[in-house]
Amino acid sequence: xxxxxxxxxxxxxxxxxxxxxxxxxxxxxxxxxxxxxxxxxxxxxxxxxxxxxxxxxxxxxxxxxxxxxxxxxxxxxxxxxxxxxxxxxxxxxxxxxxxxxxxxxxxxxxxxx
Amino acid sequence: xxxxxxxxxxxxxxxxxxxxxxxxxxxxxxxxxxxxxxxxxxxxxxxxxxxxxxxxxxxxxxxxxxxxxxxxxxxxxxxxxxxxxxxxxxxxxxxxxxxxxxxxxxxxxxxxxxx
Numbered sequence: 001x002x003x004x005x006x007x008x009x010x011x012x013x014x015x016x017x018x019x020x021x022x023x024x025x026x027x028x029x030x031x032x033x034x035x036x037x038x039x040x041x042x043x044x045x046x047x048x049x050x051x052x053x054x055x056x057x058x059x060x061x062x063x064x065x066x067x068x069x070x071x072x073x074x075x076x077x078x079x080x081x082x083x084x085x086x087x088x089x090x091x092x093x094x095x096x097x098x099x100x101x102x103x104x105x106x107x108x109x110x111x112x113x
Numbered sequence: 114x115x116x117x118x119x120x121x122x123x124x125x126x127x128x129x130x131x132x133x134x135x136x137x138x139x140x141x142x143x144x145x146x147x148x149x150x151x152x153x154x155x156x157x158x159x160x161x162x163x164x165x166x167x168x169x170x171x172x173x174x175x176x177x178x179x180x181x182x183x184x185x186x187x188x189x190x191x192x193x194x195x196x197x198x199x200x201x202x203x204x205x206x207x208x209x210x211x212x213x214x215x216x217x218x219x220x221x222x223x224x225x226x227x228x
Contacts (some may be wrong), residue, residue, distance in 0.1 A: 031214075033214070048215060054212075055213045056213035060168050099208075103159075
Protein backbone atom coordinates (compact mmCIF):
# COMPACT_ATOMS: atom_id res chain seq x y z
CA UNK A 1 0.00 0.00 0.00
CA UNK A 2 1.15 3.50 -0.75
CA UNK A 3 1.92 5.75 2.17
CA UNK A 4 1.04 9.41 2.45
CA UNK A 5 1.98 11.24 -0.73
CA UNK A 6 2.55 14.96 -0.95
CA UNK A 7 3.18 17.15 -3.95
CA UNK A 8 5.18 18.98 -4.99
CA UNK A 9 8.30 18.05 -3.03
CA UNK A 10 9.88 21.46 -3.45
CA UNK A 11 8.47 24.84 -4.37
CA UNK A 12 9.92 28.32 -4.74
CA UNK A 13 7.61 31.33 -4.66
CA UNK A 14 7.97 35.08 -4.22
CA UNK A 15 6.33 37.28 -1.63
CA UNK A 16 2.68 38.01 -2.31
CA UNK A 17 2.09 34.93 -4.42
CA UNK A 18 -0.33 32.11 -3.71
CA UNK A 19 0.54 28.43 -3.26
CA UNK A 20 -1.42 25.16 -3.23
CA UNK A 21 0.01 22.04 -1.63
CA UNK A 22 -1.55 18.61 -2.09
CA UNK A 23 -1.80 15.49 0.03
CA UNK A 24 -3.16 12.01 -0.56
CA UNK A 25 -3.72 10.00 2.62
CA UNK A 26 -3.24 6.29 3.08
CA UNK A 27 -6.01 4.32 1.41
CA UNK A 28 -8.93 3.94 3.79
CA UNK A 29 -7.95 6.86 6.01
CA UNK A 30 -10.60 9.57 6.19
CA UNK A 31 -8.73 12.19 8.19
CA UNK A 32 -5.75 14.39 7.36
CA UNK A 33 -3.84 16.97 9.34
CA UNK A 34 -1.50 19.69 8.13
CA UNK A 35 1.56 20.90 10.03
CA UNK A 36 4.13 23.62 9.40
CA UNK A 37 7.75 22.91 10.38
CA UNK A 38 10.03 25.90 10.35
CA UNK A 39 13.73 25.06 10.19
CA UNK A 40 15.04 24.05 13.59
CA UNK A 41 11.61 23.84 15.22
CA UNK A 42 8.98 21.21 15.88
CA UNK A 43 5.94 20.95 13.61
CA UNK A 44 3.04 23.30 14.37
CA UNK A 45 -0.56 22.21 13.81
CA UNK A 46 -2.43 24.08 11.08
CA UNK A 47 -5.62 22.13 10.26
CA UNK A 48 -7.34 18.81 10.68
CA UNK A 49 -10.06 17.51 8.38
CA UNK A 50 -12.31 14.51 8.83
CA UNK A 51 -14.90 13.39 6.32
CA UNK A 52 -14.43 16.65 4.39
CA UNK A 53 -15.17 18.83 7.41
CA UNK A 54 -12.73 21.00 9.33
CA UNK A 55 -12.31 19.54 12.82
CA UNK A 56 -9.50 21.68 14.15
CA UNK A 57 -7.55 24.80 13.34
CA UNK A 58 -4.27 26.00 14.78
CA UNK A 59 -3.10 29.53 15.44
CA UNK A 60 -2.50 30.57 11.84
CA UNK A 61 -3.79 33.63 9.97
CA UNK A 62 -6.72 33.51 7.55
CA UNK A 63 -4.24 33.46 4.67
CA UNK A 64 -4.05 29.75 5.37
CA UNK A 65 -6.98 27.63 4.22
CA UNK A 66 -7.56 24.00 3.38
CA UNK A 67 -10.15 21.61 2.08
CA UNK A 68 -10.71 17.90 1.78
CA UNK A 69 -12.20 16.19 -1.24
CA UNK A 70 -14.62 13.25 -1.49
CA UNK A 71 -11.68 10.89 -2.09
CA UNK A 72 -10.17 12.21 1.21
CA UNK A 73 -7.23 13.93 -0.47
CA UNK A 74 -6.57 17.43 0.74
CA UNK A 75 -5.20 20.78 -0.34
CA UNK A 76 -3.54 23.45 1.75
CA UNK A 77 -3.69 26.95 0.30
CA UNK A 78 -1.64 29.91 1.42
CA UNK A 79 -2.35 33.39 0.05
CA UNK A 80 -0.20 36.53 0.07
CA UNK A 81 2.96 34.62 0.91
CA UNK A 82 5.41 36.09 3.41
CA UNK A 83 9.07 35.26 3.87
CA UNK A 84 8.13 33.68 7.19
CA UNK A 85 5.96 31.11 5.42
CA UNK A 86 9.13 29.37 4.25
CA UNK A 87 8.96 25.95 5.88
CA UNK A 88 8.43 22.24 5.43
CA UNK A 89 4.69 21.53 5.21
CA UNK A 90 3.75 18.10 6.45
CA UNK A 91 0.56 16.18 5.88
CA UNK A 92 -0.50 13.40 8.23
CA UNK A 93 -3.00 10.63 7.58
CA UNK A 94 -5.09 9.29 10.45
CA UNK A 95 -6.84 5.94 10.70
CA UNK A 96 -10.27 5.53 12.27
CA UNK A 97 -8.94 2.42 14.03
CA UNK A 98 -6.39 4.36 16.11
CA UNK A 99 -6.72 8.11 15.92
CA UNK A 100 -3.67 8.53 18.16
CA UNK A 101 -1.31 7.44 15.39
CA UNK A 102 -0.59 9.90 12.60
CA UNK A 103 1.34 8.79 9.50
CA UNK A 104 3.36 11.57 7.93
CA UNK A 105 4.31 12.22 4.35
CA UNK A 106 7.76 13.43 3.34
CA UNK A 107 6.50 17.00 3.13
CA UNK A 108 6.64 19.91 0.73
CA UNK A 109 9.56 22.28 1.14
CA UNK A 110 8.33 25.82 0.42
CA UNK A 111 10.81 28.63 -0.05
CA UNK A 112 9.49 32.19 -0.26
CA UNK A 113 11.92 34.70 -1.74
CA UNK B 114 -2.62 25.09 26.83
CA UNK B 115 -0.67 21.95 26.09
CA UNK B 116 3.09 22.13 25.71
CA UNK B 117 6.14 19.88 25.41
CA UNK B 118 9.64 20.74 26.56
CA UNK B 119 12.50 18.58 25.47
CA UNK B 120 16.22 18.68 25.90
CA UNK B 121 17.72 20.79 23.19
CA UNK B 122 20.73 19.50 21.39
CA UNK B 123 22.67 18.89 19.59
CA UNK B 124 23.64 15.63 21.26
CA UNK B 125 26.78 13.92 19.99
CA UNK B 126 27.63 10.39 21.09
CA UNK B 127 29.99 7.64 20.13
CA UNK B 128 28.62 4.37 18.82
CA UNK B 129 27.41 2.01 21.59
CA UNK B 130 26.98 4.87 24.09
CA UNK B 131 23.87 5.22 26.26
CA UNK B 132 21.29 7.76 25.13
CA UNK B 133 18.83 9.80 27.16
CA UNK B 134 16.74 12.63 25.74
CA UNK B 135 14.61 14.34 28.36
CA UNK B 136 11.00 15.32 27.69
CA UNK B 137 8.44 16.90 30.01
CA UNK B 138 4.93 17.99 29.21
CA UNK B 139 2.14 20.25 30.39
CA UNK B 140 -1.42 19.15 29.72
CA UNK B 141 -4.69 18.68 31.56
CA UNK B 142 -5.93 15.18 32.11
CA UNK B 143 -4.22 12.22 30.53
CA UNK B 144 -2.62 12.92 27.17
CA UNK B 145 -1.14 10.25 24.93
CA UNK B 146 2.63 10.64 24.53
CA UNK B 147 4.85 9.96 21.52
CA UNK B 148 8.37 10.03 20.23
CA UNK B 149 8.79 10.73 16.52
CA UNK B 150 12.05 10.54 14.55
CA UNK B 151 12.98 12.55 11.47
CA UNK B 152 15.86 11.39 9.30
CA UNK B 153 17.55 13.92 7.02
CA UNK B 154 15.31 15.01 4.15
CA UNK B 155 12.37 12.92 5.31
CA UNK B 156 9.05 13.33 7.11
CA UNK B 157 8.30 12.14 10.62
CA UNK B 158 8.12 8.50 11.63
CA UNK B 159 6.46 7.31 14.81
CA UNK B 160 9.10 5.69 17.01
CA UNK B 161 7.02 4.73 20.06
CA UNK B 162 3.98 5.73 22.07
CA UNK B 163 2.33 5.38 25.46
CA UNK B 164 -1.31 6.13 26.15
CA UNK B 165 -1.60 5.92 29.94
CA UNK B 166 0.44 6.41 33.08
CA UNK B 167 3.23 3.87 33.71
CA UNK B 168 2.97 2.52 30.16
CA UNK B 169 6.32 1.82 28.54
CA UNK B 170 6.64 2.34 24.81
CA UNK B 171 9.45 0.52 23.03
CA UNK B 172 10.71 0.05 19.49
CA UNK B 173 14.08 -0.65 17.81
CA UNK B 174 15.85 -0.68 21.18
CA UNK B 175 14.39 2.69 22.24
CA UNK B 176 12.21 2.95 25.35
CA UNK B 177 10.22 5.63 27.14
CA UNK B 178 7.99 5.38 30.21
CA UNK B 179 4.94 7.60 30.80
CA UNK B 180 5.49 9.15 34.24
CA UNK B 181 2.40 11.01 35.38
CA UNK B 182 3.91 12.10 38.71
CA UNK B 183 6.80 13.89 37.01
CA UNK B 184 4.95 14.66 33.73
CA UNK B 185 7.85 13.14 31.84
CA UNK B 186 8.46 10.78 28.92
CA UNK B 187 12.24 10.48 28.59
CA UNK B 188 13.66 8.59 25.61
CA UNK B 189 16.44 6.04 26.27
CA UNK B 190 18.53 3.59 24.31
CA UNK B 191 21.22 1.42 25.78
CA UNK B 192 23.56 1.32 22.80
CA UNK B 193 23.21 3.79 19.93
CA UNK B 194 24.29 3.16 16.35
CA UNK B 195 25.41 5.51 13.61
CA UNK B 196 22.09 4.83 11.88
CA UNK B 197 20.25 6.40 14.86
CA UNK B 198 21.53 9.83 13.84
CA UNK B 199 18.39 11.92 13.33
CA UNK B 200 16.17 14.54 14.96
CA UNK B 201 13.92 13.23 17.72
CA UNK B 202 10.64 14.91 18.65
CA UNK B 203 8.60 14.38 21.79
CA UNK B 204 4.88 15.01 21.27
CA UNK B 205 1.48 14.66 22.89
CA UNK B 206 -2.17 14.39 21.90
CA UNK B 207 -4.77 15.67 24.29
CA UNK B 208 -8.07 14.83 22.72
CA UNK B 209 -10.28 17.93 22.84
CA UNK B 210 -13.42 16.59 21.25
CA UNK B 211 -14.92 16.95 17.81
CA UNK B 212 -12.54 14.46 16.22
CA UNK B 213 -9.63 16.85 16.68
CA UNK B 214 -6.47 14.87 17.31
CA UNK B 215 -3.89 17.63 17.32
CA UNK B 216 -0.25 16.71 17.95
CA UNK B 217 1.75 19.18 20.06
CA UNK B 218 5.50 18.81 19.48
CA UNK B 219 8.65 19.78 21.30
CA UNK B 220 11.36 21.63 19.41
CA UNK B 221 13.33 18.52 18.60
CA UNK B 222 16.74 17.15 19.57
CA UNK B 223 19.42 16.52 16.95
CA UNK B 224 21.36 13.33 17.68
CA UNK B 225 24.63 12.60 15.93
CA UNK B 226 26.31 9.25 16.52
CA UNK B 227 29.94 8.94 15.49
CA UNK B 228 31.60 5.61 14.62
